[in-house]
């Protein structure tokens with residue numbers, strides 16, 4: 001199973017990915033997580049990415065494409081993967097297409113999680129994550145158990161200001177890749193409004209024919 005999760009910032013891609021990787025037994029490849037790890041480790045890649053990420057801008061294609069194509073060529077992706085946060089621009093979508101064609105494989109599906117802009121800011125500014133497990137919580141919508149709550153951290157780009165910039169980038173750079181996958185006949189749309197469990201149920205229904 002080769003799939004992509006796409007949607008605006010805070011749509012619930014990371015939240016839903018957890019259930020999907022369990023079901024399909026494929027690695028979850030989040031370019032945001034990879035870039036944050038590089039920033040934390042202080043690698044050359046992390047130094048290049050940090051400023052872009054903090055302000056809510058996109059990291060340049062030439063940095064992200066190589067990193068992601070290299071990652072999906074690893075042995076654990078031989079029978080599939082779930083990409084989260086990539087592609088985010090038309091050049092990234094085309095580079096992925098070329099890499100998959102060269103490898104003689106194809107995408108099975110692209111799932112678009114749809115959430116209106118008005119709901120995004122509250123989701124983003126209330127997000128917290130557990131640095132030990134990577135689990136995602138929300139102060140209001142998914143509170144962490146008391147024994148974990150004290151160690152939660154907030155992402156540097158989860159401010160109202162950076163969120164606005166991220167939404168603008170989503171609409172100008174990422175939304176235009178949706179017709180690219182719609183024209184290939186592999187796009188599936190899922191309503192991302194409702195509780196996380198309700199969205200998980202909708203995902204299961206939408207993907208029921210895939211194994």
Ligand code: AP5
Pocket residue numbers: 007008009010011012013014015016030031032033035052053054056057058059060061064084085086087088092123124126127128136137138139141142157166192193194195196197199
């Ligand atoms: P990335 O980490 O990919 O961030 P994003 O796409 O903005 O997505 P998020 O992680 O913010 O949201 P999500 O959809 O995963 O939502 P989540 O499940 O956490 O990228 C970060 C940055 O890295 C980019 O801005 C860019 O700079 C760079 N980057 C990454 N990839 C790149 C690329 N390909 N090219 C260039 N640059 C790149 O949920 C959000 C919150 O809402 C959580 O608190 C959650 O608990 C809550 N929640 C989830 N579902 C629900 C629900 N149904 N109801 C209520 N609350 C919910």
